[in-house]
Amino acid sequence: MKLATACAALAAAIALASGPVSADAGHAHGSPKAAAMGGPGKAADAKRVVRIEARDRDYNLRQIQVRPGETVRFVITNKSSIRHEFAIARRDEHVAHRAMMVKLPDMVHDDDEVVTVEPGETKEIVWRFGTDRNALKDLEFACNIPGHAEQGMQGTFRRM
Numbered sequence: 001m002k003l004a005t006a007c008a009a010l011a012a013a014i015a016l017a018s019g020p021v022s023a024d025a026g027h028a029h030g031s032p033k034a035a036a037m038g039g040p041g042k043a044a045d046a047k048r049v050v051r052i053e054a055r056d057r058d059y060n061l062r063q064i065q066v067r068p069g070e071t072v073r074f075v076i077t078n079k080s081s082i083r084h085e086f087a088i089a090r091r092d093e094h095v096a097h098r099a100m101m102v103k104l105p106d107m108v109h110d111d112d113e114v115v116t117v118e119p120g121e122t123k124e125i126v127w128r129f130g131t132d133r134n135a136l137k138d139l140e141f142a143c144n145i146p147g148h149a150e151q152g153m154q155g156t157f158r159r160m
């Protein structure tokens with residue numbers, strides 16, 4: 001199965017399970033709600049770059065400070081000897097994705113909100129942070145390869 005398809009199918013299943021409120025979070029571009037929730041951004045809008053190193057068991061950062069509404073370019077370099085991911089999503093989305101990755105541990109990603117980074121590789125994600133304080137509180141970055149987030153490969157965002 002194509003990975004983006006697997007993710008989309010899972011997202012649809014979650015949306016159905018949890019009701020319409022979460023269905024368009026981060027996906028309905030242009031609406032006031034989308035601006036509040038945030039989502040994948042455009043590189044041209046990014047005025048700040050945050051560099052992240054993936055190490056054997058964690059990232060070099062546990063918390064990243066952001067301004068409401070800003071677009072940030074995240075540049076992730078894998079300094080370890082094993083494959084990692086860097087994904088930005090709501091906490092509940094990470095948890096659901098982790099459950100799926102237990103079944104499909106070799107899944108690789110190259111999407112707007114998640115990248116797989118092989119040892120020595122560098123990849124990027126551009127994220128437009130929302131203006132809603134609670135949406136930011138729910139957002140986390142993580143590696144969802146089985147066991148990694150649990151060992152410490154995850155972090156949170158905080159208002160600057």
Ligand SMILES: [Cu+2]
Nearest residue numbers: 084085143148
């Ligand atoms: Cu990892």
